[in-house]
Amino acid sequence: MSTALAITKLQLRILRRDPAFLVIMFGMPLVIMPILRQTVGLSLAAEGFEGANGAELAVPGQSVVFGFFVAGSVGFSVFREHGWKTWDRLRTSAASPISLLAGFAIPWIIIHVLYQIVLLAVGGLLFGLRFDVSIIADLAVIVSFSFAAISIMLFSVASFRTVNQHQAIVNLGAMVMGGLGGALVPLEQLPGWAQAVAPITPTYWVMQGHRAVFLEDGGLADVATSVAVLCAFGIVFAGFGARRFRSDETKEFFA
Amino acid sequence: MLVAKDIEKAYGDVVALRGADLSVAAGEVVALLGRNGAGKSTLLSIIAGLRPPDAGSVEIHGIDALADPVAASQHLGIAPQDTGVYRVLTVRENLEFFGELAGLKATRAARAEVVAEQLGLTDLLDRKASALSGGEVRRLHTGCALVHAPELLMLDEPTVGADVATRNQLIEAVRALAADGAAVIYTTHYLPEVTQLGADIVIIDDGRILARGTQAELEADHAISGLAVEVTADFDRARLDTFRPVDLGGGRLRLDGAATMAGVLEAAGDQTSSILSVERLQADLESVFLAVTGRQLDTEPEASR
Numbered sequence: 001m002s003t004a005l006a007i008t009k010l011q012l013r014i015l016r017r018d019p020a021f022l023v024i025m026f027g028m029p030l031v032i033m034p035i036l037r038q039t040v041g042l043s044l045a046a047e048g049f050e051g052a053n054g055a056e057l058a059v060p061g062q063s064v065v066f067g068f069f070v071a072g073s074v075g076f077s078v079f080r081e082h083g084w085k086t087w088d089r090l091r092t093s094a095a096s097p098i099s100l101l102a103g104f105a106i107p108w109i110i111i112h113v114l115y116q117i118v119l120l121a122v123g124g125l126l127f128g129l130r131f132d133v134s135i136i137a138d139l140a141v142i143v144s145f146s147f148a149a150i151s152i153m154l155f156s157v158a159s160f161r162t163v164n165q166h167q168a169i170v171n172l173g174a175m176v177m178g179g180l181g182g183a184l185v186p187l188e189q190l191p192g193w194a195q196a197v198a199p200i201t202p203t204y205w206v207m208q209g210h211r212a213v214f215l216e217d218g219g220l221a222d223v224a225t226s227v228a229v230l231c232a233f234g235i236v237f238a239g240f241g242a243r244r245f246r247s248d249e250t251k252e253f254f255a
Numbered sequence: 256m257l258v259a260k261d262i263e264k265a266y267g268d269v270v271a272l273r274g275a276d277l278s279v280a281a282g283e284v285v286a287l288l289g290r291n292g293a294g295k296s297t298l299l300s301i302i303a304g305l306r307p308p309d310a311g312s313v314e315i316h317g318i319d320a321l322a323d324p325v326a327a328s329q330h331l332g333i334a335p336q337d338t339g340v341y342r343v344l345t346v347r348e349n350l351e352f353f354g355e356l357a358g359l360k361a362t363r364a365a366r367a368e369v370v371a372e373q374l375g376l377t378d379l380l381d382r383k384a385s386a387l388s389g390g391e392v393r394r395l396h397t398g399c400a401l402v403h404a405p406e407l408l409m410l411d412e413p414t415v416g417a418d419v420a421t422r423n424q425l426i427e428a429v430r431a432l433a434a435d436g437a438a439v440i441y442t443t444h445y446l447p448e449v450t451q452l453g454a455d456i457v458i459i460d461d462g463r464i465l466a467r468g469t470q471a472e473l474e475a476d477h478a479i480s481g482l483a484v485e486v487t488a489d490f491d492r493a494r495l496d497t498f499r500p501v502d503l504g505g506g507r508l509r510l511d512g513a514a515t516m517a518g519v520l521e522a523a524g525d526q527t528s529s530i531l532s533v534e535r536l537q538a539d540l541e542s543v544f545l546a547v548t549g550r551q552l553d554t555e556p557e558a559s560r
Contacts, residue, residue: 002355002358003356006352006355006356007356009355010341010352013344013348014341014343014344017343017344018343084339084340084341084342085335085337085338085339086339086340086341087339088305088335088337088339089333089335089339089353089399090356091304091305092303092304092305092328092331092333093328093353093356093357094325094328094329094356094357094358095325095356096325248305248306248307
């Protein structure tokens with residue numbers, strides 16, 4: 001695993017050199033959160049959550065939507081190696097294909113978890129999210145979401161040839177799944193068909209977990225189903241991704 | 256150090272290698288000489304584990320490289336033809352990263368400095384690769400392949416686009432590595448480099464290894480005498496059939512050893528004004544290559560894909 005560690009450190013070093021993407025990914029949701037909070041608050045009041053100010057879903061919802069964009073970076077990093085002509089150099093090193101994948105996945109899982117934590121903390125402080133809840137339970141939701149999101153993106157890398165195709169999957173994850181899963185507006189505001197298909201999206205289960213913690217004062221037992229489903233998403237996509245992944249496949253960065 | 260046998264590889268209908276054999280011993284430098292598309296890069300990429308062969312075997316340091324590529328790669332360093340370095344990182348960071356990837360720990364920083372010294376990069380160690388010149392990037396690219404002092408080093412066209420100073424530094428670094436016991440495979444289109452390296456020469460054409468030996472041995476066995484004639488497009492080439500002409504491209508013909516200046520002019524008859532130049536072929540690597548393959552070596556490498 002020393003090769004995976006070397007690649008992990010390389011990814012973090014490259015990110016330190018150019019952190020603009022992460023800075024933007026922090027800034028944008030903080031702009032959108034207050035725009036959505038009032039609408040979400042009204043919806044929650046209609047559901048009977050007296051005293052809810054909307055931050056309970058608006059803040060985690062944005063961390064989920066933008067979390068997909070951040071997760072997409074794991075794929076972008078792999079495609080970028082092809083563009084930089086360094087991919088073959090990695091392949092001829094002592095790194096096995098699994099170590100290669102791990103070297104790219106590990107740093108982005110760490111970043112993804114930290115991203116959600118910081119965004120929830122800052123967004124919460126700015127927009128009135130309650131913190132007297134089960135932090136452990138929400139952490140379990142966050143970590144399992146990171147695992148699922150990064151696995152989906154690795155599956156995308158294994159399945160698609162160009163970075164543009166991968167980017168389409170990232171957008172699909174963020175906007176379509178974010179919308180269907182209740183991360184943009186509360187699920188109760190969606191049409192019936194959308195509510196019916198929502199459980200096939202990982203975003204639905206992340207939002208159910210956050211909802212249990214921030215709206216219903218739930219603990220670990222209350223988020224167990226969400227965590228289990230998200231882990232299942234992660235295992236399935238990581239499994240299919242590892243199976244489909246061919247390190248000798250030519251990938252196109254920006255043509 | 257390396258024994259590759261009966262390597263075959265086809266890309267669809269295009270056959271790249273037809274039973275190529277290549278062996279390199281520790282301390283030996285082998286220059287792989289061939290035209291664009293002869294199979295050089297494919298052979299290197301198969302040895303490096305980047306592509307699987309259709310048939311054949313590759314053994315590196317006694318390890319079956321096809322069965323256990325990860326174990327074999329620990330003895331290998333390769334600088335592919337396309338330059339691949341991390342331009343957002345410094346020269347030092349690039350060298351240390353590839354050292355770490357190869358398993359270097361405590362000696363990583365020291366090795367980076369040694370390689371930088373060998374390649375004339377010491378003053379640039381803390382400069383970002385994006386701020387280097389083309390020749391400097393090329394040296395860094397090569398340095399990343401030899402930072403872990405591999406037992407088998409493969410350099411694919413390492414001097415493409417490099418200035419004279421860069422070429423000399425690279426060649427000296429290769430010679431030093433070989434003197435320390437490394438086996439080196441070196442592909443190039445610049446024949447003077449082959450002479451400078453003092454390498455064993457392997458001529459590959461159309462996916463086959465056709466000849467191998469030192470420059471002196473190849474010149475003794477294969478160098479051809481004869482004339483090279485340059486003619487205009489309207490020249491009736493059939494007039495020179497007696498001298499078994501071989502088309503060298505660009506209006507140039509090679510005539511066999513029986514050809515003399517007077518004989519050529521006589522055969523040309525009333526078309527002597529269509530003969531632009533006549534020169535005697537020297538016994539050199541170029542004529543060896545011509546004799547072995549029947550074709551001239553390209554003067555430039557293939558454009559990177």
